[in-house]
Amino acid sequence: NAGVTQTPKFQVLKTGQSMTLQCAQDMNHEYMSWYRQDPGMGLRLIHYSVGAGITDQGEVPNGYNVSRSTTEDFPLRLLSAAPSQTSVYFCASSYSGGRAYEQYFGPGTRLTVT
């Protein structure tokens, strides 16, 4: 059981470039989400999904897109990178319903936009 995996671990982008952060889980969890972690701000929810084909916006969705074509995968796309998107990105998954709060986190992707 690999849990939640994220690739890449580190990435440097130039302003205006696009990229996709990959996230996969092998626990058959319905619920998946993306957070960003910034110093002094805790974790903020970017987008989430309650199942394949269903996604919704979180607290800070601007500049990011997601899709959920399978239960296992939940990629996060940066459309045109900006320095304000320099952050550590975490993917998380959980069962839905009453256990949606017991989230399992991936190891994170550290993104720098220059």
Added chain:
Amino acid sequence: AQSVTQLDSQVPVFEEAPVELRCNYSSSVSVYLFWYVQYPNQGLQLLLKYLSGSTLVKGINGFEAEFNKSQTSFHLRKPSVHISDTAEYFCAVRSNTDKLIFGTGTRLQVFP
């Protein structure tokens, strides 16, 4: 609206000493509270949770927390810390849309 305040950004402590990490919350729905821990260069993992029932909640690695409704607090405690407890600790509350709202984190640094 729901919110979480972690009163200390950093807590330094010597090994084998007791520690308390403070968390206050604001919530307009049934309160669900959580503590997550993030070890260096890792993702977060659930330490303990309060959903209902006993106000004293025990978690992994010897940590416990007490839900205090009158003081709107959910402080995390450990009677004797180890070097390996050095990490960042996040308090979280359920939002009215069933999402997790995280505090800004408390960095626990344990010194030998």
